[in-house]
Amino acid sequence: MNAFDGLQIIVFFGILILLTPILGNYMAKVFSEDFSNQRTKKKFWNPIRYFSWFEKLVYKICGIKPDEPMNWKTYAVSLLVFNFFGFLLLFILQLVQKWMPANPQDLNNIGLALSFNTAASFVTNTNWQSYAGETTMSYAVQMLGLTVQNFLSAATGITVIMALIRGLKNKTNGDIGNFRVDLTRSVVYVLMPLSIVLALLLVSQGVVQTFDSYVTVQTLEGAEQTIAVGPAASQIAIKMLGTNGGGFFNANSAHPFENPTPFTNFLEMFALILIPMALTYTFGKMIGSVKQGWTIFIAMFVLCIVGLAIMLYSEYSYNPVLQHAGIMEGKETRFGVMNSVLFANITTNVSCGAVNCMHSSLSPMAGMIATINMMLGEIVFGGVGAGLYGMLIFVILTVFIAGLMVGRTPEFLGKKIEAKEVKMAIVAVLAPNFVILVFTAIAVSLPVGLSSMLNTGAHGFSEILYAFTSAAANNGSAFAGLNANTNFYNIMLGIGMLIGRFAIIVPVLAIAGSLSVKKIVPQSSGTFKTDTGLFIFLLIAIILIVGALTHFPALSLGSIIEHFLMLSGKTF
Amino acid sequence: MTVFTGLIYTMFITGISQLFFREKANGSIIQHVGSELIGQKFTSDKYFWSRPSATDYNPLPSGGSNLGMTSKALQNNALANTSNFRAKNELSESTIVPNEMIFSSASGLDPHISVQSANLQVKRIAKARNINESAIVQLIANLKENRQFLFLGEERINVLLLNLELDKIAKQ
Incomplete structure (x- = not known):
């Protein structure tokens, strides 16, 4: 660590904290105001003024009735049907890519298992990649299939948090908004404008954006080198902003064409955490208590910084096996150790899964923090929308447990938390953890699971644990030594991702529906306050207790034992 | 939505990019010898060497070694790279070889090395x-190349550009 490292971290988080209220406020307006029918009379600096015609056009073409209210069941069904068709389209596109245009490398059709895995992966905002982009996917699939789901899966995350917010805000009214309207607005007002700006900034720094075929050159020493190019910048912009993380190239944001300069690295890190941070403010604004939004922000921020500190400490510590500190294996010269570690921490906090260094080659403790970040349920800012609704599940649990401790009826924002909400919250917490532990256990007990490992010893186990954690948490990063492009892993991980996504979304919408019809109880002196330092402490404690109790045994077989083996100089 | 986010958006970005940033959008290619951003393999004593690469500087596909910190293979590679670098550059046993010349990059295509590594090869x-x-x-x-905007990233030097300049000196 040197002064530059510290300065970069401070500037990075400083700008983000400044922008949180600005973007948060804007999003609150986008999702709470009704401006679809009247002519918008917005001030000239307000972006809503310039995009509303587009929203109306989408409604017209798709035949959407924006005023149609939905209760939680209709909302959930619309969401599932929409995502199912998205899945189907992406699945089929891959199966027939050989016969489609925009395939200059003449890449072959993709097998069933891999197509299933990739379709599940991109629809669930995971963007786990069992394939290498530059040798597998044609330009047509990258743009029509993958880029599209990059947008839509992120937008789906936002719709769910909006439904939950309305559930908390409504007074005995079952309508939690209209899925199609929320989805359209997410894309038109938030994701698309930001993506356009980011994509152009990236190109100006050297990210490729072309439909030409790959370039073959003769190197200075006379060897042939075929350089993969493609329409990458447009996809990378939304990959970061939508916390998707699926790279255009295999090396993801470590590839010099995806992330050519320290500035693009800064922008990409910035973009991946910007919307999840701002959404906490949007939440506060929409429920009428900005303080409540900041309370959640602080709880997340504390977890983020503590994780970062442990990772940095671990990476800069001396490694007796390799006899160096700050190991550059799997890291790029232009980023150095600090930028690689910062990226690794926030990409696992935020369910993004883009990487600018190879996580498998991180020091054991740093790799463990990355795994824990995902195991906690991607709630430290988390995926676009998904992080916040995941965190609110923990808020509900905390309120419930605190209520039990002091013997009061638990309430959150004036809504009574009762058996139904707590049951649903437990389902949402257990589903991904079930996938992580049970699926890992299956994989390590079958030869077909073990044969994919690259590293042996404790690190090999960590590869498998990381893979299922990444799938269940919809993150998408990997300890990529594991050869996941086998039928076994493609199918298991695909199922894991679908469970990790929809087994949370449906209970969350059910909670939204059930809270929505409840009265708001006025605050009294007996109300347990949820916007205080004490609550932040309790919330963090509950998150860590649930996470630690569930996953400590598995982690001790992987990263923890690897750390001690490394200290004693053992290799495998 | 597919047409909008997949087709129109990508076309729009491509159009603008090709209009304003033509060279960069096409991969910063330098007259048939390579791309400024994609590293190359150098083994000749006459050139500066790039970092070790898990893909041997083949961009199809890119990637790192993914070896863990307790990997025997990684330990062996590191020792071999260190002693090779010392021997070929006639450095003493006590010279510290910079970290990035011992360990392979994430992309396998890292175009840069540190200034220190360059100086050791002079x-x-x-x-x-x-x-x-x-x-x-x-x-x-x-x-x-300095830190971008004076504080972002790390100091570094582009190996291909360096070697191209080196050839120009030799011709004079």
Whole structure:
């Protein structure tokens, strides 16, 4: 660590904290105001003024009735049907890519298992990649299939948090908004404008954006080198902003064409955490208590910084096996150790899964923090929308447990938390953890699971644990030594991702529906306050207790034992 | 939505990019010898060497070694890279070889090395090309890339650009 490292971290988080209220406020307006029918009379600096015609056009073409209210069941069904068709389209596109245009490398059709895995992966905002982009996917699939789901899966995350917010805000009214309207607005007002700006900034720094075929050159020493190019910048912009993380190239944001300069690295890190941070403010604004939004922000921020500190400490510590500190294996010269570690921490906090260094080659403790970040349920800012609704599940649990401790009826924002909400919250917490532990256990007990490992010893186990954690948490990063492009892993991980996504979304919408019809109880002196330092402490404690109790045994077989083996100089 | 986010959006970005950033959008290609951003393999004593690469600088596909910190293979590679770098550059056993020359990059295509790594190779190159060491040192100073906006990222030097310049000196 040197002064530059510290300065970069401070500037990075400083700008983000400044922008949180600005973007948060804007999003609150986008999702709470009704401006679809009247002519918008917005001030000239307000972006809503310039995009509303587009929203109306989408409604017209798709035949959407924006005023149609939905209760939680209709909302959930619309969401599932929409995502199912998205899945189907992406699945089929891959199966027939050989016969489609925009395939200059003449890449072959993709097998069933891999197509299933990739379709599940991109629809669930995971963007786990069992394939290498530059040798597998044609330009047509990258743009029509993958880029599209990059947008839509992120937008789906936002719709769910909006439904939950309305559930908390409504007074005995079952309508939690209209899925199609929320989805359209997410894309038109938030994701698309930001993506356009980011994509152009990236190109100006050297990210490729072309439909030409790959370039073959003769190197200075006379060897042939075929350089993969493609329409990458447009996809990378939304990959970061939508916390998707699926790279255009295999090396993801470590590839010099995806992330050519320290500035693009800064922008990409910035973009991946910007919307999840701002959404906490949007939440506060929409429920009428900005303080409540900041309370959640602080709880997340504390977890983020503590994780970062442990990772940095671990990476800069001396490694007796390799006899160096700050190991550059799997890291790029232009980023150095600090930028690689910062990226690794926030990409696992935020369910993004883009990487600018190879996580498998991180020091054991740093790799463990990355795994824990995902195991906690991607709630430290988390995926676009998904992080916040995941965190609110923990808020509900905390309120419930605190209520039990002091013997009061638990309430959150004036809504009574009762058996139904707590049951649903437990389902949402257990589903991904079930996938992580049970699926890992299956994989390590079958030869077909073990044969994919690259590293042996404790690190090999960590590869498998990381893979299922990444799938269940919809993150998408990997300890990529594991050869996941086998039928076994493609199918298991695909199922894991679908469970990790929809087994949370449906209970969350059910909670939204059930809270929505409840009265708001006025605050009294007996109300347990949820916007205080004490609550932040309790919330963090509950998150860590649930996470630690569930996953400590598995982690001790992987990263923890690897750390001690490394200290004693053992290799495998 | 597919048409909008998949087709129109991508076309729009491509259009603008090709209009304003043509060279960069097409991969920063330098006259048929490579891309400024994609590293190449150098083994000759006459050139600066790039970092070790898990893909041997083949961009199809890119990637790192993914070896863990307790990997025997990684330990062996590190030892071999260290002693090779010392031997070829005629460095003493006590010289610390910079970290990035021992370990392979994430993309396998890292175009940069540190300035320190470049300086350690000067003696070897001067000998092989039979030119003055100071000319090469000057070249390194000229091509050194600072932290972007003075604080972002790390100091570094682009190996391909460096070697292209080196060839120009030799011709003079």
